[in-house]
Amino acid sequence: EAGVAQSPRYKIIEKRQSVAFWCNPISGHATLYWYQQILGQGPKLLIQFQNNGVVDDSQLPKDRFSAERLKGVDSTLKIQPAKLEDSAVYLCASSLDRIEAFFGQGTRLTVV
Amino acid sequence: DAKTTQPTSMDCAEGRAANLPCNHSTISGNEYVYWYRQIHSQGPQYIIHGLKNNETNEMASLIITEDRKSSTLILPHATLRDTAVYYCIVRGVDSWGKFQFGAGTQVVVTP
Numbered sequence: 001e002a003g004v005a006q007s008p009r010y011k012i013i014e015k016r017q018s019v020a021f022w023c024n025p026i027s028g029h030a031t032l033y034w035y036q037q038i039l040g041q042g043p044k045l046l047i048q049f050q051n052n053g054v055v056d057d058s059q060l061p062k063d064r065f066s067a068e069r070l071k072g073v074d075s076t077l078k079i080q081p082a083k084l085e086d087s088a089v090y091l092c093a094s095s096l097d098r099i100e101a102f103f104g105q106g107t108r109l110t111v112v
Numbered sequence: 113d114a115k116t117t118q119p120t121s122m123d124c125a126e127g128r129a130a131n132l133p134c135n136h137s138t139i140s141g142n143e144y145v146y147w148y149r150q151i152h153s154q155g156p157q158y159i160i161h162g163l164k165n166n167e168t169n170e171m172a173s174l175i176i177t178e179d180r181k182s183s184t185l186i187l188p189h190a191t192l193r194d195t196a197v198y199y200c201i202v203r204g205v206d207s208w209g210k211f212q213f214g215a216g217t218q219v220v221v222t223p
Binding site (some may be wrong): 004033035040041042043044045048056091094098099100101102103104105106 | 119146153154155156157158161170197209210211212214215216
């Protein structure tokens with residue numbers, strides 16, 4: 001079974017630039033999560049989708065972060081404009097039944 | 113808000129059992145205890161979860177106290193590949209329970 005695919009694996013941008021991350025969940029998984037993991041910390045939930053609807057985006061900095069999940073499958077997370085403190089690993093996860101979540105390898109973002 | 117308390121780090125000898133404690137004194141009746149681990153440069157990986165009863169799978173065993181205020185994850189025969197950060201998570205599975213990660217326990221398995 002193919003896992004959660006994320007791209008790119010690494011990204012370096014200058015502050016105030018824009019960046020987008022892409023996630024392809026496991027086929028058939030209705031729930032999709034985006035997490036932010038700052039170095040030395042546990043992952044923090046940014047947004048949770050159920051199919052293409054948002055279930056929880058309470059911790060998403062909406063002035064600069066946006067996410068969408070078209071047709072309830074792939075998802076993109078965008079940061080515009082990026083700040084230095086956005087440097088982190090961005091993890092995507094998906095779940096079939098909300099019992100177990102499967103994580104991708106993440107995208108490591110460095111803002112300079 | 114952290115719902116769990118875990119030691120920051122622990123060492124374990126290869127081949128021995130690793131016992132990872134977790135305190136969750138404010139757990140409510142409909143919340144499960146989950147364990148995930150994260151090997152360096154990888155995404156978190158599910159290990160096991162339970163509600164009241166002890167659980168065992170091919171990776172580990174989960175022992176939950178009778179009052180459910182604490183639990184222990186047991187890796188029966190630790191290997192070098194078990195070196196990782198282990199997260200204990202309390203999660204409600206009714207409605208849209210999210211996985212809230214704390215700082216976890218850094219486990220280092222030594223030869």
